[in-house]
Amino acid sequence: MIQISHLSKSFTLNRQQKKELGTTQNSVLAVDDISFECLPGRVHALLGPNGAGKTTTLRMLSTIFKPTKGTILIDNVDAVKDPQEARKHIGFLTGSAGLYARLTPNELISYFGELYGVPKNDIEMRKKKLYDLLDMHDFQNKRIGKLSTGMKQKVSICRTMIHDPQVVIFDEPTSGLDVITAENIIQLIRDCKNQGKTVIFSSHIMGEVDLLCDDITIIHKGKVLYNDTMEAFRAQQQAPNLTAEFIRIVNDQKTELA
């Protein structure tokens, strides 16, 4: 379970960043007092246009960034006060994350298993299970740098799941992937849901959201615009489809601000 309460994050700007952003302010507020909950056995979509604060929020959830204000509970562990303990419960998969090209999948998965404190015997057992599931046996000892994008994505999934996390964070996991590779991720998210894990998922692709998600939070300019179940979202829908509805909500807020 993930419980986010009054979460904010501001970044201090250096001289060059101020120049690039064309601002004289010393800091920028990326996430502004957001609160929502993600429940076990459900997939929670986090949506928002570019620069809305999705990645910053997910980075705070995965404890890479420390919030400026607010609290995050990951399976009842305070992720702000005890990030190390919280990380044991989290699996984090992003579309942009790279892999160590000079290692083999076997070496990489074992390394992350060790970092997560999984006992050696369990690492081998879980590796076999994941390799079977993802059909990875053929390339487990090849250097990652020589693998195809699809194979690499399978390695990323394996790395994310090696410690069997209860909370899985997906940050645009299918961006830039072909249909077949993206399907592996979709299947993984379904499996996580069926296993009763808490899944939070950010994407630009409304079709994926419609297919997978049970709950939805839309954020824009760091603020929550909408937070409810997908059922409720569909029920209140005014536009002809989900994408148009998402655009309508974001535009309404822009008009309100203007």
Added chain:
Amino acid sequence: MIFTVFKKELRDTLRDRRTIMMMIVIPTLVFPLIMSVFMSVSESFQKEAAEKKVKIGLVSNQVGSLEADLLKVPETLGKREFIPFTDTLSLVRAIRADSIQVGIYVPNNAEQLKEAMKPISVTVFHDGTDLGMKERADAYLTYIQENWKKERYAELKIDEAKITPFILAHSNVASSKEMIGKLAGGFLPYLFIAFGFMGCMFPAIDLFTGEKERSTIETLLTTPVPRWKILFGKMGVVVLSGLLAATFNLLGIYLSIEVFNMVKDPVVLQAIKDILSPTFIIMLYALLCPLIIFFAGIMIPIAVRAKSFKEAQSIISPLNLLIILPAMVGFFPGVELNEVTALIPVVNIVLATKELIAGTLEWHLVAMAFGVMVLLAVIAILLSYRKFENENNVIS
């Protein structure tokens, strides 16, 4: 967990070709290469000098005893060919045109002066940039002068011993090891320091900036490993790479001596063998360790902050000069480890290593140098920790 990170980073680093070149291949080959170039150049110079027939211009209006004796100088003092000139002006022109290498002017009254047992003013014309030519002419004239002196003593019935107040002899109390240590000992620490620095450079950039650039750092930071442990694991590999570069440098020296037999002089060979004792090697590593940690500690904050490999390289590479210039202090024979130089980073380790090679260590100065470097290494580690803890630096 530090060891887990260390093990992975080491494996990753050892699979990087650039690092292998800088850490193993170049440091191992550099000493044998320098030695082979130095030896072949010096051998060819010696051979050329021995075989070269020096053309000597002779300005003299008569064929007197001096001219005759010059022609009789033994060839063991060097092959030569005398070419007569009528005046010094044409002699100088010929030297400048390199048609002769040196010139000797004998005055017209030389024979009369000799008979009167008075000194003859002989002038040697030479080109200062043509090394060894003046010495060649001096050697011929000194040979003749010594012979004439003996003839005069005999003629005047003078016992040479009676007019010689003392015979000067020199006895060098410095051992060959000390001589090599003090005069050429600066070269070894220079190599160790330069390669120690270069050995650290690529792993530091690859393990910090490279992780940012390849977006692998994000997944690493989501693991339940404290950041300081990740930093220490990575830093350990950077330091080890620097030390390995120095070690392979040492291996290169060993190979030059033991395998390739590049040092022919038995005295020098024995001195080098005495220098490369287990005590020397242990002491060398004790001095190099804090220095390499210091190097790693100044490179890592730069690598952590840099946005790309290129940016990190463009900042760290010029630092190389800042390290190499003080490391070159060891080349100057007069500069020694004292209470002041022991406080200057890099210089102190170069001079301490030099003293170590010469076997003339003063322990309190070495302790000072070591203490200064340990202090700087600790400061550099703290600085690295501060930069690595800052999320804005680590995530691009």
